[in-house]
Amino acid sequence: MWDPGQYRRFAGERARPFAELTARIGAGEPRTVVDLGCGPGDLTVDLSRRWPGAAVHGVDSSAEMIEAARNLEEQPAISFELADLRDWEPACPVDVITCNAVLQWVPGHLGLLPRWVSWLSAGGWLAFQLPGNFDQPSHTALAEMAASPRWRSLLGASAFTRQAGDPAEYLDSLTAAGCQVDAWETTYLHVLSGADPVVEWAKGTALRPVLAVLDDAQAAEFLAGYRERMRKAYPARPFGTVLPFRRVFVVAHRPGDASAERGTSLVGRSGH
Ligand SMILES: C[S@@+](CC[C@H](N)C(=O)[O-])C[C@H]1O[C@@H](n2cnc3c(N)ncnc32)[C@H](O)[C@@H]1O
Numbered sequence: 001m002w003d004p005g006q007y008r009r010f011a012g013e014r015a016r017p018f019a020e021l022t023a024r025i026g027a028g029e030p031r032t033v034v035d036l037g038c039g040p041g042d043l044t045v046d047l048s049r050r051w052p053g054a055a056v057h058g059v060d061s062s063a064e065m066i067e068a069a070r071n072l073e074e075q076p077a078i079s080f081e082l083a084d085l086r087d088w089e090p091a092c093p094v095d096v097i098t099c100n101a102v103l104q105w106v107p108g109h110l111g112l113l114p115r116w117v118s119w120l121s122a123g124g125w126l127a128f129q130l131p132g133n134f135d136q137p138s139h140t141a142l143a144e145m146a147a148s149p150r151w152r153s154l155l156g157a158s159a160f161t162r163q164a165g166d167p168a169e170y171l172d173s174l175t176a177a178g179c180q181v182d183a184w185e186t187t188y189l190h191v192l193s194g195a196d197p198v199v200e201w202a203k204g205t206a207l208r209p210v211l212a213v214l215d216d217a218q219a220a221e222f223l224a225g226y227r228e229r230m231r232k233a234y235p236a237r238p239f240g241t242v243l244p245f246r247r248v249f250v251v252a253h254r255p256g257d258a259s260a261e262r263g264t265s266l267v268g269r270s271g272h
Pocket residue numbers: 002014018036037038039040041043059060061062065083084085086099100101102105106205
């Protein structure tokens with residue numbers, strides 16, 4: 001279960017990669033924009049501000065996230081839909097598809113990419129970004145703790161299946177699908193404030209599947225152990241706590257003339 005409030009606590013740090021990703025999208029006046037895994041919708045609204053003439057549609061499989069996003073639906077050009085991105089498909093060609101910080105939750109997502117390219121109108125853009133930091137202490141500590149005798153029976157390996165490819169893998173796949181591809185990686189050094197900020201960050205994402213299966217007492221015990229490990233791995237310094245965070249970025253452009261007539265109804269054919 002996602003918690004939009006906890007997720008938004010580090011909104012600035014989470015928005016920056018989205019801004020740097022979408023800055024590389026060269027679309028002038030797209031008519032249709034889809035944000036797959038839109039979460040609480042704040043960044044979907046940014047897309048609508050950049051392209052006020054576009055119909056912008058956010059899709060997410062979390063009822064909590066879509067409920068939060070629907071509070072932002074005041075502009076008529078924005079709509080949100082509860083659906084799993086693995087099943088959803090648009091009812092017309094799309095000029096811009098974005099997918100920010102989502103694909104790490106979708107095993108085998110490389111296989112989805114050619115399908116997404118096939119949805120693009122001629123001249124359309126596909127842009128996605130995902131964390132590539134699963135070898136870092138914030139994640140390895142979770143996996144180690146879950147595998148320990150204390151937690152093994154409660155926390156199966158399923159909570160730790162997140163993964164990202166390297167930029168070169170995405171570049172190969174999308175080039176083979178006929179796109180011009182810009183792929184890169186960046187390691188941000190987030191300087192976080194407050195007590196145990198890495199734990200607070202993880203509560204909005206990586207810890208979510210863990211806490212979902214523990215009762216209150218178990219969750220408190222697990223968090224105490226995780227907090228201790230995070231304090232050692234990411235010590236508080238006089239100016240804050242440094243969280244290095246690697247992210248992978250991909251922008252693919254489908255060549256062609258974008259001026260062809262097309263529809264603007266984005267509501268998915270298999271959405272639910
Ligand atoms: C880390 S949040 C990112 C939200 C938003 N894109 C942002 O950058 O603020 C990940 C989102 O992906 C969604 N998600 C994960 N798997 C999904 C799937 N299979 N289909 C649709 N949404 C999915 C989650 O519900 C969650 O809202």
